[in-house]
Amino acid sequence: MVTLRDEFHARLDEFRPEYGFWEQDEVIRSLANTGELLDLIFVGDEAAMAMALLEKIIAKGTREDWEPLRLGDTKPDLNWRETWDRIDGWDASSTPPFLDDLHELNAFANFGIMTIWDIHADSQDYLEVRHMKERFDEAKNPPKWVRKVCEKIERFEALVGRGGNGKYELTYLPALREQALARIKLDEGEPLTVGELASLSGVSIKRLQNAIYAQSEGAPSVSKKGLIAPEACARWLNERDYRWSIWREVAAEYPLKVSWGEQTELAPPDPLKEHDDYVFVPVAMDGSIFSPHLGRGSARDRFTIGPKGEEVQVEGFGEAVERLLRMETPRWRRPNPESGRWGIVSGQSWKRVRRSELEALA
Known part of the structure; x- marks a missing residue:
């Protein structure tokens, strides 16, 4: 058990x-944008100093913890981009x-x-x-x-x-x-x-x-x-x-x-x-399958199958599949993916599909 x-x-x-703490690295390293903004705005070592201070500050959780850091003694980090590019978040x-x-x-x-x-x-x-x-x-x-x-x-x-x-x-x-x-x-x-x-x-x-x-x-x-x-x-x-x-x-x-x-x-x-049980359905040349969503009529349970000139209307998806199985070449009507106009397609192969997957297409 x-x-x-x-x-x-x-x-x-x-x-x-x-x-691997990838997200934490990404969050903390993104703070380098602060340095980039400062470097864009100012012309001196403001960015280098700010990023050196920021590295110390984020290492502590509360303001009280900052006191022993002697922030006033901090030196500018002239290589701050490299520092923040590899910092462990x-x-x-x-x-x-x-x-x-x-x-x-x-x-x-x-x-x-x-x-x-x-x-x-x-x-x-x-x-x-x-x-x-x-x-x-x-x-x-x-x-x-x-x-x-x-x-x-x-x-x-x-x-x-x-x-x-x-x-x-x-x-x-x-x-x-x-x-x-x-x-x-x-x-x-x-x-x-x-x-x-x-x-x-x-x-x-x-x-x-x-x-x-x-x-x-x-x-x-x-x-x-x-x-x-x-x-x-x-x-x-x-x-x-x-x-x-x-x-x-x-x-x-x-x-x-x-x-x-x-x-x-x-x-x-x-x-x-x-x-879950399975159903074998015909597959057209473009990879589309015969499925319940092709049903028409008020109840969406009427399917048009058969070759041109010999088409028949069949009620119920299961009955339609049974008849397609008996055809030498299964044919059915379905809407064109681009124009939406209904036309006849021919099955090139058969595929075993879960019934629940077919129902999800309806």
Whole structure:
């Protein structure tokens, strides 16, 4: 039996050595923009002095901690650009709550957990720290917490300078924000964009698009609106070792005690859809398939199939597929992707598709 606690610790043990504090480096290194602004405005060593002082100040958490630093003895850092280009965001700072939030958000986005679950309600040493106590309480409702942190990231992005191409110079923060929000959408049963599914599965958008276009085995089906239903994402994600979120199960254990989750068996996640059945459908030359969304009429359950001059109207998707299977060359009417005009296409091959994926296209 795999318990909820076992699964949590297995993921936590995998996350900790893999995490490289990339987002923290990006946040702290972006403060170099302060020096660039000063260097643009002033002509002396103002930027060099300010950045030398800033390096000392961010290493301490409160104003009282600045006193022993003897800031007045600080010398200008004439190589401040090199200093801030390689500064360690975690070790060189007082690890303010925002940086801690990014660490937590990365664990959630990639492993579907929150590291603070490792702290139980009796851990007074940790929970006496205000932001730790707040996050421990908020970890019962990760979607709300994730959206709050992602709003902070958006504000941060807006404040950071842009590169010459007009885009943000940030790399890791926007990617983490998109991945975390995509996980929440999937958890809450919302359809995903191709970009969001690519983010969750750790592949490039181009690779996923190619798989979808080629109708590769396991590739998800995309609706007319360009969205992918949660059920259609399952196989693609499972084949890439996606960790389905367990926050609902953990929330049921609150308030977390020392032995939380040790007696709770972790059932396979619903998105696996092991019971889902399959349907063989014809595939046209352009890669499109015969699917329920081609139904017409008031009930959208009437399909036109057969060669030109011998077309018939068939009620029900299942009956239409059965008749197409009996044809030497399956033919059906569907709207042209560009003009929208309905025309006849011929099937070139057959594809095995989950019924839930077909229903998502309707």
